Amino acid sequence: MGVMQKLVQSAGDIGRIVRAGSYSVSGLRAALRKEAAFRQEVILVTVLAPLGAWLGHDGIERLLLIGSLVLVLIVELLNSAVEATVDRISKKHHKLSGRAKDMGSAAVYLSLLLAMLTWALVLFDHY
Known part of the structure; x- marks a missing residue:
């Protein structure tokens, strides 16, 4: 075939x-x-996404504002998957398990920083 x-x-x-x-x-x-963090971020997206749709002057700005929020959810889901996998393998503390979880957390942190920077730059440009 x-x-x-x-x-x-x-x-x-x-x-x-x-x-x-x-x-x-x-x-x-x-x-x-x-996942409590995911629930908190869903609340954040629920509040901010309509605001982003309203504040964005065109499709690109709306995409940047809302897309940066959705990216946080995506990264949080991946982080949760890493944490669940590490916990499934062993609950015992191991240096590599801790590193994997810390790196997942760092990814979420960077996605949040990106979202804040995106919102700040788009809104600063307007006001």
């Missing part, structure tokens, strides 16, 4: 697409149930 044929077959596999969507919804539900 050629590459093009496989691409066409994959695109038409509606069952796989539905299953993938179901897994994604399950992941979001788990994060909302189990």
Whole structure:
């Protein structure tokens, strides 16, 4: 079977697409149930996204304001996945486990800084 044929077959596999969507919804539900930081960031996005849509003067600014917030959620989900994986392997403290968790936390921190910088620069440009 050629590459093009496989691409066409994959695109038409509606069952796989539905299953993938179901897994994604399950992941979001788990994060909302189990991760306090994710819940806090969802509240932040719920409040700030409409504000970003209103404050942005054009599509690009709206994308920057809202997209930077969504990026925080994405990074938080990845951080939570790293933490769950590390905890699944062992609850015992290990230097590499601590490093993995710290790096995930640093990624969330940088995404928050990026969101704050994006909002500051866009809003500063207007006022």
